[in-house]
Amino acid sequence: MVTTDYLVIGSGIAGLTFAVKIAEQFPDRNVVIVTKASEDESNTKYAQGGVAVVLNKEEDSFKKHIKDTLIAGDGLCKEAVVEMVVKEGPGRLKELLLWGANFDLNDTGKFDLGKEGGHSEYRIVHHKDITGYEIERALLSRAHQLSNITLLPYHFAIDLITNHHLEREKPKSDACYGAYVLDQKTGQIFTIKANSTLLASGGIGCVYGHTTNPVIATGDGIAMAYRAKARIKDMEFVQFHPSALYEAKGESSFLISEAVRGFGAYLRNKKGYRFMPDYDERAELASRDIVSQSIDSELKKSGEPHVYLDCTHLDIDAFKNHFPNIYKKCLEHHIDIKIDWIPVIPASHYLCGGIKVNKKGKTTIDNLFACGECSRTGLHGANRLASNSLLEALVYAHNIFKHHSKNDYESLNINIPDWNDEGTVIPEEHILIQHNLKQLQALMRNYVGIVRSNKRLERAIKHLDLIYNEVEDLYKESKITTSLCELRNMVNVAHLIIQQSLDRTENKGGYFNIDNMKKIEETLL
Known part of the structure; x- marks a missing residue:
């Protein structure tokens, strides 16, 4: 100890x-x-x-x-x-x-x-x-x-x-x-x-x-x-950053800072149309929830996997000075911001x-x-x-x-038992952890993303229960590993996000449920 x-x-x-x-x-x-x-x-x-x-x-x-x-x-x-x-x-x-x-x-x-x-x-x-x-x-x-x-x-x-x-x-x-x-x-x-x-x-x-x-x-x-x-x-209230670099094969996404839009960059769809003024008078400088929901709307309408961030009209030397890491990362992906638009997509960013x-x-x-x-x-x-x-x-x-x-926090005279893992074994098949992890992440992206619905959330709960039971069984019988503990923690977090999403009956900030919008429309009719 x-x-x-x-x-x-x-x-x-x-x-x-x-x-x-x-x-x-x-x-x-x-x-x-x-x-x-x-x-x-x-x-x-x-x-x-x-x-x-x-x-x-x-x-x-x-x-x-x-x-x-x-x-x-x-x-x-x-x-x-x-x-x-x-x-x-x-x-x-x-x-x-x-x-x-x-x-x-x-x-x-x-x-x-x-x-x-x-x-x-x-x-x-x-x-x-x-x-x-x-x-x-x-x-x-x-x-x-x-x-x-x-x-x-x-x-x-x-x-x-x-x-x-x-x-x-x-x-x-x-x-x-x-x-x-x-x-x-x-x-x-x-x-x-x-x-x-x-x-x-x-x-x-x-x-x-x-x-x-x-x-x-x-x-x-x-x-x-x-x-x-x-x-x-x-x-x-999970905040999705509007402009993560789109990488078709990758999962973790490189962040294209909010400050790039503050510097003057425009968001455009595949046709080159600058769409943000249609959604908010602040355009690209609207808050993150507005920008993320706007991009999500554009992607649903077009079926495209991403939109673009256009920096080609900016002072490139000043851009390099302000954002050297972003400029370098774009070049690594064969994106020259002087002539190329940056493909971006919202990604989970902050809780x-x-x-x-x-x-x-x-x-x-x-x-x-x-x-x-x-x-x-x-x-x-x-x-x-x-x-x-x-x-x-x-x-x-x-x-x-x-x-x-x-305030002094004095040590209490208590006896804390050692960690007890008697009867557990080293997990032989790491694939079980990875399989459940991929299922969990897909579940959260598809059912508990930027735009939610009660139906999707209720289905998410049912699917999550299956993952939870499998992970808990694995946890009880296995020697502790970091990947297993992380998966168990993520299942707990997913449960909290889904349940508290279901409990919210009003759209606020980063939370948007289409069923809540329907209730407002029905009230107005």
Whole structure:
């Protein structure tokens, strides 16, 4: 058993920010960070756009940023949370700068602010088109300077330890005492006992297969919290990024940043028609849900597999300077943006719901906190405003740190049993896991995608039950592997998305059900 003061599950911007702050504040306390791939592999690493922060007070204001966020969230944001996050933005950005993060400057030496869909002003602080990569680099560099932080890469958190794991007298209120963790290199499963546990485990994109997320985004933190009986909310609001690079054979999709449309690119169908002005007066700068639904509509009408992003009218030298990684990726796919349109398609990108937390990042389970994409703070409502996610992670990591700096989480004198896998065997046929994974991802794309219906959702539940039963049988009889645990987690996440989609009777933001539209039409007749 490993004992620590603070256990952090995930090494993206959320987990690292909290870890660095708490380790600096309490050099005599220990922080253990568990991450299932290399220490720098996270959704943060792939964030291209930037951090939305109000800096130019002459043209921009907190009020404008708050309004833009509320409009994107379609009436379901918590206004107090939105105000808090927006107003704390400049302070959190200063901390990133102190930790060594670099952001692009213009000719006058000020931040070269970008503008993205849904934003009324230029307020996106960025580092080329690899902002997340730069933030991850700076945070990891600072974490390595602190001797009381232990990073455990290639370690997979299997389950949170709560009251139902305890063999003897159990506390009255449900609490988290750490996690069971798999060392993926040795196959050993051990216990990490922690006074406080933070889930900062990222998103769920791989549940859909076609995603802008890395392969690690399998919803592990949400699934663990769900099995631990924490409250999970707003899972129906899955944001699809409108412009992922279309790759006929691939599943994970390269993201063509929102900022490219902010830079002036047009969306066109196969005939060359610029269709976005027909759907929204903001055209290509409409919020992501509008753009994704518009593209989905165009594809259904044409039967084509993708639409196009046209950059040929732009200043190509300026484009290369702003988006060098995107330009390079297009060339690798034999797309010269000076003369070629970029084939794009919506792909699963971000989850607006997740583990319900309060302003301090506390879940409904004692000693368990959540931050970043796995959490549901109330900031995003029904649809996230572009570049608000990194901002949210910074602010909530800070809030969780502030709470811990004022409240001691002392270790309880409890006995935690070791992981018991007696009677299980090493799975001989990995094909069973892969087969169920492909079935699950196809099910979610076809039945629980951008546009949904009650009939499709009800069929999805029936199909998912079959997958669930097969996966649970396999889990009970097999030695633990990462791929099996990830599949089990994705099944849990899929269930939450489908069930909470069925529970929603009104279309909001990123959630669109054709049966809800029919109800409105019938009411108007």
